[in-house]
Amino acid sequence: MKFAQRLSNLQASIFSQLAELKMDVERSGHSLINLSIGSPDLAPSAEVRKVISEHSLHDHAYSYTLTRGSSEFREACAKWYKIRFDVDLDPDTEVLPVMGSQDGLSHIFWAFIDHGDAALIPDPGYPIYSDGLALVQGRKIPLPLKEDNCFLPDFSSINPEDAAQAKLMILNYPNNPTAAVASKSFFEETVEFAAKHGIVVCHDAAYTELAYDGYVPASFLQAEGAREVGVEFHSLSKTFNLAGIRLGFVVGNANVIKALETIKSNIDYGTFSPILKAGAAALLGSRNTILGNQETYKKRRDIWVDGCAAAGWHMLRPKGSMFVWAPVPTGQDSVSFVFELAREAGVLVVPGIAFGEYGEGYVRVGLVQNEEALEEAVYRVRNFLCQKRTIK
Ligand SMILES: Cc1ncc(COP(=O)(O)O)c(C=O)c1O
Structure with a gap:
């Protein structure tokens, strides 16, 4: 072979x-x-488990769903964003379900990176960023996350040639593996850098709901102008202990969302509808x-x-x-x-x-x-x- x-x-x-x-x-x-x-x-909560089990008994639960999922789920994502981050989203154009954020984070490269194109990838970083880029044979430009800069990238130290060539940048706060956090002002700096160099930002926000000592993590989309340069991925895996049902969502720039939807609609036929129902129940249910x-x-x-x-x-x-x-x-x-x-x-x-x-x-x-x-x-x-x- x-x-x-x-x-x-x-x-x-x-x-x-x-x-x-x-x-x-x-x-x-x-x-x-x-x-x-x-x-x-x-x-996960008993409420959410009940939604999955009840809906999976319906005859009509077994047809294909679309990549863009149900309007009920997208609206729940938008409502959750409004309540949690005070960010307004259009559920039709600025929200897309993904089969776990891993699905979105791996397929986003397909929408932007051709063979040899460059992306800025945090180092250390969650492995799917490098692997997703490798799957489309893109070129990794490491974004070093060092302790002396609180494990945040230092945009001023990025080589101008690399900045000019990069098409995409991945960020992730609260961070895996360093557990570092980022403020809204860091995200504002990110928007400025990305806008200057025409880079699409993908913020992986899998851990925004796991925070301690009264700390409340920010959303990338709270930064002014963020929606013009990028998107944010969420996962229901850690937030609601639903890792096995494979559900997450991506929000933000409508063109990026559309491009990811186009790629994904050639790969999957959407998420099992009881799972979307359970996701909506989790997002709109108690905290x-x-x-x-x-x-x-x-x-x-x-x-x-x-x-x-x-x-x-x-x-x-x-x-x-x-x-x-x-x-x-x-x-x-x-x-x-x-x-x-x-x-x-x-x-x-x-x-x-x-x-x-x-x-x-x-x-x-x-x-x-x-x-x-x-x-x-x-x-x-x-x-x-x-x-x-x-x-x-
Ligand atoms: C930083 C980060 N992003 C994304 C994921 C993937 O999560 P999901 O279960 O939504 O695919 C994980 C899972 O461990 C993670 O740690």
Whole structure:
């Protein structure tokens, strides 16, 4: 078989190594606390589950739906935006459902990037940005996210030639993997930069509802002029614990939305209608799931950050997302540290290099286990670090 070049351009290697490591540790009979995944372990509300089950019993629920979904769902997205961000949207032209934001974030490149075209991609960044670009054989211009700039890109340091060539830019706040957050004024700066260079901005807002200590994340569309230069992707996966139903939506610039719809309408026939109904119910229902998630993840965050600090491992206490981004505490490279921690302590996290070269020196910890498991993970980390110090 002669496979397409694009297959080998995908950067699956570290994640498949991690999967092997996990199997290895488990096969050897040791228990492993898996903090490497970004999948919520909490349940959606009973109300939302009821909507899916009731609607899936209707005969007419099984026909094709359109890529643009139901007006009921698009209107629910627009209403939620108005309530949550005070942003007005036209549900007919400025909202499009996607099958999880991953669907939208991977297919958006098809609408803008031809072979060799350039896009600005955060580094470290959620892998689909680089992989989606690789699938259309685009050229990645890394946007370094460094701790000394609060893990925000520094637009003034982008090479003017790269800025002139880039057609698209991806951003993501609250951020995966760094857990950094961005203010409205950062988004205003983004709009200015994008407008100056004719770059389309795609803001991945998967974690705007996971924030702590009273912090309320901003929407990119709150920045003046944002709608002229870009769009924002939302996911119901983390916001309403609905990862498995595969539902998200994209809002903002009508031309970008139309282009994505054209691409997607050649690939899918829309989302199962009970899922759209459930999505609308989640968006228009109570905020209890969101508030419950915030409380749960905040407790988990504090167990991890305080517990590690007590062991001499210090890291930033994030204001948002479901992750902690921690500097490697042992002076090793991130992959060696992760392998040793998994084999010797039975705690699995992701090496920062898995998210790009600027991720080296860090690990990503997913707060995806309950408090008891996290307490145990912290205990194991403490012993592991003590032993390492003693051996040194
Ligand atoms: C930053 C970020 N964007 C997008 C996604 C994809 O989410 P969805 O389930 O909506 O496809 C994830 C999932 O982990 C994520 O972390």
